Amino acid sequence: MPYVLVQIVEGRSAEAKKAIAxxxxxxxxxxxxxxxxxxxxxxxxxxxxxxxxxGETVAERRRKRGDAGT
Structure with missing residues (x-):
């Protein structure tokens, strides 16, 4: 019984997660x-x-890029 844990930065839709799964x-x-x-x-x-x-958060990196990217 395989168990896969996907740790990902928040912001993906339920539809995206379903497709990934x-x-x-x-x-x-x-x-x-x-x-x-x-x-x-x-x-x-x-x-x-x-x-x-x-040493830099994803939030900081996104702000620097000027986007809310995922």
Whole structure:
């Protein structure tokens, strides 16, 4: 029973997460021989202020770029 935890910066829509989960599930079925009904994909949204890259938050990086990107 595969369990995949996807930690991602908040802001993705429910539709985007569903599409991501479908792709992950399909890959587990194809490459790991898992049954789709046994695959668990869990999303953990992380605030942009709590995700840092080289000591800078994603929120700060977005402000510098002038966007609310994902």
């Amino acid at each position: 479908a792709d992950i599930t399909a890959s587990l079925v194809e490459h790991a021989g898992a049954r789709a009904e046994d695959c668990y994909v869990v999303f953990r949204d992380v605030a942009a202020s709590d995700w840092l890259i080289a």
